[in-house]
Amino acid sequence: MVNQYPTQLTAKTRVRHYAADFRKLDELFPGKYPRMFVHGEGTDLIDSDGQRVLDAGNHLGVCVVGHGRGDIADAVAAQIRGLEFVSLEAGASHPYVAALGEELAGRVPVDNPIFSFTSSGSEANEVAMKVARDYHRRRGESGRFKIMSRYGSYHGSSYGATTATSIPAFREPFxxxxxxxxxxxxxxxxxxxxCSFGEDCVGHCIEETAAIIEQEGPHTIAAILAEPVSIPGAVKVPHNDYWPRLRELCDRYGILLIADEVVTGFGRTGTLFACEHWGVRPDILTMAKGLTSGYVPMGAAAVSGRVQEAFEGSPLVHVNTYAGHPVASIAALTTLKIIDEEGLVANAAAREPELRLRLEEIGAQVPWPARASVIGLLGSLEISLPDDVDAERFRALLWHESYEQGVVVRVTRAAQIVSVFFYPPLVITSDRLQEGLDHLAAAVRRVTTTTLMDDGRVEVGPSAEIQASAELAHAASTR
Incomplete structure (x- = not known):
């Protein structure tokens, strides 16, 4: 059955009843935004105008197994016809969430895990923080209530998760x-x-972390909440020694370690969970996004058996109507099967060198400082613009031009740094990856050329693009 909802509407009509911010794009390209996606196939999205684009960012890293999968759709439809919903009340459950727990238990890098299922990654982190505080309270250490998180991290949109998100723009309005x-x-x-990112970086960060713990009082700290690879602003891959030393620090002070794998889980970084890169087993691990590949919203917190012992006979007081939803459970089980059968974790690892090389090459095109950072199929390119460049305009133009070229990426801005994130579904082939990166390279060239023309360094005329491209190449070669 074809969806009968209208797709050909004016941009203003499209958004009158839901919150959206596309003001800069609408200002630059009146009437063209927002683009309306109406179909998905594998790595690609098709909009209401029939344009096909590689989805390398619009799905926010969620659709690990790709769009439009009939196997997931069929499994979900069958579940809806059979049992669409039942709550996990005391004394009642359903076999699909039990099966999901068994499947996940053999995969997550958490000892003897117990799962608390949620509707999102934000809620999974809320559950993790509640568990950490209540764990210490039940053990007679009610003074351990503080949650530590890192600058440049994102943990969700609920109030506790927002507080743990150490980015001013996400915090100050609230x-x-x-x-x-x-x-x-x-x-x-x-x-x-x-410090600079040299060999002493990890030592400095761990020493400073220990100093802050001592300053706050170790007896007041419940947990450290951290993403194995933080995403905001860049793909921030840590030094190989960082996570093992953070684990040691938590053990030394009796602090629980919570790994936020909402983005990095389910193969995104080339291992099923990013913690596996460093052999670290957290006390609590949170997940969402790739758990169901976005087909049905679902998250979870995996709590180690050691921590769970404190809750024997008296479970955590946290109620969620949709916890362990049967349809979401089936979507997750089917997603896990696809990840295994199609070798998607190995594919992410195999594509990593290709993605890194091309992002580095694209960064070398621009006449400003640029830095590529990649792990698995999670990559970013930071471009540091000079003060006389309108960074917000550059960001909007880059998103638009990438789309026009045939790839949708995520583009963010912090002051004069514009960051492009490239993280396609894990089903992507080498050829399709190269095509998408060709599109991104063309977009970066065009937007950079336009910027050079706009600031007066190149005279606008019939050969303006050729002149600008020549200056761009010269500037990049002498950087």
Whole structure:
């Protein structure tokens, strides 16, 4: 059955009843935004005008097994016809969530895990923080209530998760936030603020983290919440020693370690969970996004058996109507089967060198400082623009031009740094990856050329693009 909802509407009509911010794009290209996606196939999205684009960012890393999969659709439809919903009340459950728990238990890098299922990654992190605080309270250490998280991290949109998100733009409009949260350094140059990303970086970050713990009082800290690879602003891949040393630090002070794998879980980084890169087993691990590949919303917190012992006979007080939803459980089980059968984790690892090389080449095209960072099929390119360039305009133009070329990417801005994120579904082939990166390279060239023309360095005329491209090539070669 074809969806009968209208798709050909004016841009203003399309958004009158839901919140959306496309003002800069609408200002630059009146009437063209927002684009309306109406169909998905594998790695691609098709909009209401019939344009096909590689989805390398619009899905926010969710659709690990790709769009429009009939096997998931059939499984979900069958489940809806059989049992669409039942709550997990005391004394009642359903076999699909039990099967999902068994499947996940053999996969997550958490010892003897127990799962609390949620509707989102934000809620999964809320559950994790509640577990951490209540765990210490039940063990007679009610003074351990503080949650530590790192600068340049994102943990969700609910109030506790927003407070743990150490990015001012996400926090300031909602002050005062939840008390008892402390910020720690981020082990990545430009986000730590204290050191360069050399061999001593990890030592400095761990030493500073230990110093902050001592300053706050170890007996007041419940948990450290951290993404194995933080995403905001860049793909912030830590030094190989960082996570093992953070684990040691938590053990030394009796602090629980919570790994936020909402983005990095389910193969995105070339291992099923990013913690596996460093052999670290957290006390609690949160997940969402790739758990169901976005076909039905679902998240979860995996709690280690050691932590769960404190809750024997008296479960955590946290109620969620849709916890362990049967349809979501089936979507997750089918997603896990696809990840296994199609070798998607191995594919992400195999594509990593290709993605890194091309992003580095694209960065070398621009006449400004640029940095590529990649792990698995999760990559970013930061471009540091000079003060006389309108960074917000550059960001909007880059998103638009990428789309026009045939790839949709995520483009963000922090002050004068514009970051392009490239993270396609894990089903992508080498050829399709190269095509998408060709599109991105063309977009970067065109937007950079336009920027050089706009600031007066190149005279606008019949050969303006040729002149600008020549200056661009010269500037890049002498950078």
């Amino acid at each position: 002050q005062p936030l939840v008390p008892g949260f402390v910020s720690l350094p981020q082990p990545f140059a430009g986000f730590c603020g204290s």
